[in-house]
Amino acid sequence: MxxxxxxxxxxxxxxxxxxxxxxxxxxxxxxxxxxxxxxxxFTIWVGAPExxxxxxxxxxxxxxxxxxxxxxxxxxxxxxxxxxxVVLTDVKxxxxxxxxxxxxxxxxxxxxxxxxxxxxxxxxxxxxxxATPDVWKRRSGQHLDAWLAKLDTKDIDTQEV
Amino acid sequence: xxxxxxGGEIVMITQMQVKGxxxxxxxxxxxxxxxxxxxxxxxxxxxxxxxASAISLALEHVAPPRxxxxxxxxxxxxxxxxxVISVVITDLNEHTYFAKVHLMYExxxxxxxxxxxxxxxxxxxxxxxxxANDSVIxxxxxxxxxxxxxxxxPDDFGKLDS
Numbered sequence: 001m002x003x004x005x006x007x008x009x010x011x012x013x014x015x016x017x018x019x020x021x022x023x024x025x026x027x028x029x030x031x032x033x034x035x036x037x038x039x040x041x042f043t044i045w046v047g048a049p050e051x052x053x054x055x056x057x058x059x060x061x062x063x064x065x066x067x068x069x070x071x072x073x074x075x076x077x078x079x080x081x082x083x084x085x086v087v088l089t090d091v092k093x094x095x096x097x098x099x100x101x102x103x104x105x106x107x108x109x110x111x112x113x114x115x116x117x118x119x120x121x122x123x124x125x126x127x128x129x130x131a132t133p134d135v136w137k138r139r140s141g142q143h144l145d146a147w148l149a150k151l152d153t154k155d156i157d158t159q160e161v
Numbered sequence: 162x163x164x165x166x167x168g169g170e171i172v173m174i175t176q177m178q179v180k181g182x183x184x185x186x187x188x189x190x191x192x193x194x195x196x197x198x199x200x201x202x203x204x205x206x207x208x209x210x211x212x213a214s215a216i217s218l219a220l221e222h223v224a225p226p227r228x229x230x231x232x233x234x235x236x237x238x239x240x241x242x243x244x245v246i247s248v249v250i251t252d253l254n255e256h257t258y259f260a261k262v263h264l265m266y267e268x269x270x271x272x273x274x275x276x277x278x279x280x281x282x283x284x285x286x287x288x289x290x291x292x293a294n295d296s297v298i299x300x301x302x303x304x305x306x307x308x309x310x311x312x313x314x315p316d317d318f319g320k321l322d323s
Contacts, residue, residue: 071262074275100233102240109241111233111240114227117228
């Protein structure tokens with residue numbers, strides 16, 4: 001685990017998932033995270049199945065059968081393991097790293113995860129999502145808002161045809 | 162092998178091995194092929210692309226640079242020393258398979274409802290045995306026959322007449 005993962009909770013930047021945008025050209029999904037204290041955004045690219053899993057959680061959709069992250073949630077419920085928080089801890093060559101903090105009977109454990117799995121679990125367990133100040137400083141997609149707006153409009157057009 | 166069902170009834174189960182993954186171009190899906198030890202029974206399970214890839218990575222002992230979803234699932238269980246004892250393919254209903262993941266946690270046993278694809282992907286990573294209820298194996302062969310009958314075109318009957 002990196003030192004940044006252990007940084008004070010007060011220093012962490014609270015984030016919420018605003019939406020999941022489909023990038024049909026590359027079969028990936030773009031997760032738009034918004035800083036809850038000042039509405040500034042942050043985007044990360046994730047695989048299609050992970051992105052779709054995050055979207056289902058956002059929509060509070062209940063699939064007929066438990067999907068992979070529903071199963072992780074179910075394990076937690078059976079054993080009394082709660083997801084305390086999810087922290088985006090590092091970024092190296094455009095790859096983001098996350099740590100999931102768990103708790104059971106006062107015992108805290110942390111596990112390494114991709115942000116997609118971490119966020120998919122956090123949304124299902126109503127756990128807060130944070131980024132370290134360092135990750136926030138080095139985030140990509142500060143100027144993507146206009147581009148995303150355009151992409152959304154294009155998508156709507158395509159659907160209307 | 163005998164296993165006591167939830168209602169106290171005796172359920173017969175057979176240990177299965179993952180024999181391989183096949184691509185099914187007609188359904189644009191993958192088939193996980195399970196076979197029993199003496200290869201007398203076969204259970205094909207249709208799964209999506211990402212589920213097939215999760216199973217294939219584990220079968221080939223590929224360690225991806227970052228933990229994939231089922232590696233994350235295993236880390237979650239490992240963090241509190243919860244062990245996967247076995248997984249059982251329990252039911253087949255209208256082409257949907259049902260599975261249970263059996264786990265041991267703090268001296269108690271748990272059975273958690275799961276899709277077979279997640280159960281199998283987790284079982285391989287945990288080196289846990291995979292079982293199928295004998296009723297599923299029997300149902301599978303009858304559903305297979307039903308599907309075959311449904312696919313028959315009027316022409317096929319014509320051929321029989323001539």
